Amino acid sequence: MESSVTNAIISQFAEDMASFSQVDVIVVGGGPSGLMAALDLAKKNVKVLVVERNPHLGGGFWLGGFFMNTVTIRSPAEKIMDELGVKYKRFQKGLYGAPGPLMCSKLIAAACEAGAGMLNMVSFDDVVLREKNRVAGVVVNWTSASTLPKAISMVDPVALESKVVIDATGHDACVVRKLEERGLYKVPGFGAMWIEKSEDEVVRHSGFCHPGLIVTGMAVSTTFGLPRMGPTFGSMLLSGRKGAKAAYDFLRKRSK
Numbered sequence: 100m101e102s103s104v105t106n107a108i109i110s111q112f113a114e115d116m117a118s119f120s121q122v123d124v125i126v127v128g129g130g131p132s133g134l135m136a137a138l139d140l141a142k143k144n145v146k147v148l149v150v151e152r153n154p155h156l157g158g159g160f161w162l163g164g165f166f167m168n169t170v171t172i173r174s175p176a177e178k179i180m181d182e183l184g185v186k187y188k189r190f191q192k193g194l195y196g197a198p199g200p201l202m203c204s205k206l207i208a209a210a211c212e213a214g215a216g217m218l219n220m221v222s223f224d225d226v227v228l229r230e231k232n233r234v235a236g237v238v239v240n241w242t243s244a245s246t247l248p249k250a251i252s253m254v255d256p257v258a259l260e261s262k263v264v265i266d267a268t269g270h271d272a273c274v275v276r277k278l279e280e281r282g283l284y285k286v287p288g289f290g291a292m293w294i295e296k297s298e299d300e301v302v303r304h305s306g307f308c309h310p311g312l313i314v315t316g317m318a319v320s321t322t323f324g325l326p327r328m329g330p331t332f333g334s335m336l337l338s339g340r341k342g343a344k345a346a347y348d349f350l351r352k353r354s355k
């Protein structure tokens with residue numbers, strides 16, 4: 100039985116990893132915006148993979164801020180809670196909330212059930228660039244590889260190809276920052292808190308920021324110098340949805 104268990108794990112991983120090596124869309128970061136983008140794309144039968152550096156998906160969606168469980172959502176994003184089947188409370192007109200563990204686990208489950216691939220404990224390391232510096236995939240490594248001293252582990256990473264990459268890595272905007280490191284982008288960083296302005300602006304700016312690269316969620320604030328929104332998550336979900344639509348429209352146009 101022991102060898103059967105081992106073989107089941109290894110053979111399934113090999114099968115999954117082979118199919119992940121070339122997909123339509125890679126979402127880097129499995130927080131609310133990345134999961135939302137993955138869910139919408141998977142529902143449309145797009146081959147989508149989420150790369151997440153932690154063992155757990157969900158990013159900052161488990162907690163509502165200040166280590167407290169209530170995640171708040173402002174209108175019109177409550178419609179997404181309706182779609183996910185999350186029961187929520189109305190605090191005042193246009194302001195709703197639900198326990199983070201409930202909302203986050205529902206979103207993770209929905210994305211997995213829709214068919215999005217999940218590669219957790221794997222970190223984004225670099226971009227794959229093609230002609231005219233178009234982003235055409237990501238270079239990844241085991242998260243654990245980066246925690247070992249260099250003298251012990253010089254583990255070369257591997258690359259995964261895609262037609263579109265979505266940077267959903269939150270405040271760090273790791274993928275866009277990598278383009279900045281290569282002199283291809285100037286990142287202003289996110290601004291001070293202003294919930295009402297930020298939520299609308301983040302959704303408005305969500306989409307392509309470079310050929311082959313879409314940005315969603317808090318990474319949009321970092322990429323475009325927009326104010327932060329603090330502990331409210333409606334724009335994260337709507338931003339992921341808008342990013343998914345941009346990717347889907349691009350893929351459709353490309354296939355014609």
Ligand code: 48H
Nearest residue numbers: 128130131132152158159222223268269316317327328329
């Ligand atoms: C693989 C990576 C890497 C990497 C990071 O932070 P997130 O929850 O991101 P969003 O944008 O979906 O949601 C932001 C929200 O949680 C938040 O913090 C808000 C609204 N703050 C407002 C404010 O004012 O502060 O998730 C990002 C995910 C995490 O799971 C990371 O572990 C992951 O991306 N990630 N995954 N490789 N190099 N870097």
